[in-house]
Amino acid sequence: MRTVRTGVGLAAALAGMALAAPLAAQAPGEPSAVIAPACNRDCLIDIVRRHMNALEMRDPSALPLANELMFAENNVALPLGKGLWATISEVDETGLEAADPVTGHAAWFGSVRENGQPAFYAMRLHVTPEGLIDEIETVVHRRGSLPAPFGEWEDMEHFAEFNEVLPPEQRRPRERLLAIADAYFDTVELNDGQVFAPFSEDCSRLENGISTTAPTPGSTGGNAASIAQGCREQFELGIYRINKRIRRRLPLVDVERGVVVASGFFDHANEFDRYNLTNGREMKTALKWPNSISLIEAFRIRNAEIQRIEATFTYVPYFMHNPFWGEASNSPEYAPQPDECSADCLGRNARALMRGMVDNQWHSLPWAEEVGYAENSVGIRVGEGIWATVKAIDQDPLVVADAASGKAVWIGRIEEHGQPAWAAVTMTAAGERIGNVDTLIRRKEYGAPYADPVSAPDFAALPTHRRTPRANMLAAATRFYEAVEAKGGAPEIFAEQCRWIVDGADVGACASPFGGAELTDIEDIRHRTLLAADEERGLAVFSIFKDLPATGGSDYPRTYQTVELFRFEGGQIYAVHAYTSELPFGMRPHGQNAW
DSSP states (O other): OOOOOOSSSSSHHHHTTOOOOOOOOOOEEEEEEEOOSSOOOOHHHHHHHHHHHHHHHHHHGGGGEEEEEEETTTEEOOOTTGGGGEEEEESSSSSSEEEEEEEEEEEEEEEEEEEEEEEEEEEHHHTTTTEEEEEEEOOOOOOOSSOBOEEEEGGGOOOGGGGGGOOOOGOOOOHHHHHHHHHHHHHTTTSSSOOOOOOOEEEEEEEEESSSSSSOOTTTOOOOGGGGSSHHHHHHHHTTTTTTEEEEEEEETTTTEEEEEEEEEEEESSSSSSEEESOOOEEEESSSOEEEEEEEEEEEETTEEEEEEEEEEEEEEEEOOOGGGGGOOOOOOOOOOOSSSEEEEEEHHHHHHHHHHTTTOOOOOOOOEEEEEEEEEEEBTTBGGGTTEEEEEEESOOEEEEEEEEEEHHHHHEETTTTEEEEEEEEEEEEEEEEEEEEEEOOGOOOSSSOOOOSOOOOOOGGGGGGHHHHHHHHHHHHHHHHHHOOSSSOOTTTEEEEEETTEEEEEEEETTSGGGGGOOOOEEEEEEEEEEETTTEEEEEEEEEEEEOTTSSSEEEEEEEEEEEEEETTTEEEEEEEEEEETTTOOOTTOOOO
């Protein structure tokens, strides 16, 4: 097993900083005008290396952790030890390291192996004035089907310049370094050829192990170097116009080495699917739907010019929130009001809601005074996300409306710039108005099981003697989920001809996965919520979150948000239709932040 080489010992570094002088004037909210950092740069780098050793050993207990530690993987707050900590098998012997003793932030970039498979990894941590780690922010990029760069990790070489101390005449003050890095993001945002940031002639960029400013043989994923080489040259062409918004924070600056480290998001709204470069060449968006990338990125700035860039990034749901930024996104709560909005009222509003999504006609809808809206568990504004990409919807959807729950579920086909996808949209009523909307979108890019939607499933009303009472449907669903978690045999609730359909694809008989390998990876089924039930058609629809930690030695940690529909006849389940959205591991429903 590889051991990270350690630098100066922590105790020695702490002793060396005992008489540190105050480094900044007292800021609003700070408890003192003298806040002597516990760690100098060597001390911070030592803690970074100890962190990487602990990660490889899957043992966070060896670290100096604060009581109020916050840890996040791909922007989901988790208990330390979850996610990659439970699947890691190897860490690079050396990585790109950076540290800022003024703010107590440090970072590491490199690659890891997870259950034997490579992944690119970046980490930022914060050390308190007392020398304790109170923040660990990580981005893990795993090889997937989406078009993101994924380099040859064994051949990756970090830029040596990040470790080199600049001569005094080539340095710039902290504030100027921050302004230059910020100007980079201003240039990338809505990139139309205007360049705000200064670049050196030899500027190079490394993203997920790939040089994206010069061709890299043997690498996979999108690479702008095939269109233009060089940092400035790419921005002058306007290659990155899909970046509607760059949300970022720049917590780490090393003035001596000219290094700035940022974390943030590139929001690809994809409100258009074609655009022209400044030379007239037409480009097509790789993805037709809204998405974001989460990143940790390092800049090396010499003579007030960006010389080197290294970034690790991965896809996350559109407009994903960062738990370290103090963002809160909650939905208003609405109780069922059957007297004000019957099942017919709910169904009408759900259909009107979806018609309003076509070409972003949200102004015409009967909104409540306060509205909550989420896509794939991320809260965003109505008018963004799929509102700006949906051009057509299913004309004969399945709508399940339930006055007792105050919700209606719309299931069917949507088209984003002509590309079909499944949508399972839950609307909660606020009286006769639309209160909350939760959209789950499943697109083909996430792989099998999946079948392009042609039309929504259709269920006719049942004869009275074949109907199942509401309480019995809910009890059977509970037995279903308990059996999934127990990983045992199939419960006696399925008709012999029952079929399980996942994202439009028939995956087999309903009873067949029970007792087999298909369910063994599921650690937990949580946040189970009844959305709607319809006795007349024998339908019950639930929302669940399934955690697959990948601790069995294969694959990678992930969570599925799932809308699951059961069709009952005569007290038995005749069909299960599931619609899933793959999310970062441990992600929770919109508005629920606790693990």
